């Protein structure tokens with residue numbers, strides 16, 4: 001069963017509770033308040049850890065990838081034009097992205 005973090009809005013108590021996914025939150029163990037807030041701490045921390053590797057090509061930002069694409073595509077396109085002809089290259093949609 002997953003472990004959840006909760007915070008009671010009534011008494012500010014933070015506590016952990018282990019229960020199945022479908023079950024609703026347990027009441028605050030201090031004051032018995034039932035509408036406690038689930039604190040989602042684990043997932044974002046984990047996600048940040050995965051994403052925070054600057055300079056790692058696998059985690060390049062969308063902007064970096066677009067720059068790379070913009071830089072490489074005309075070169076590749078020119079090679080293909082030399083080889084296949086302008087008409088053939090114009091029929092490849094992915095090579096004409098953002099060129100206009």
Ligand SMILES: [Zn+2]
Nearest residue numbers: 008011028031
């Ligand atoms: Zn409470």
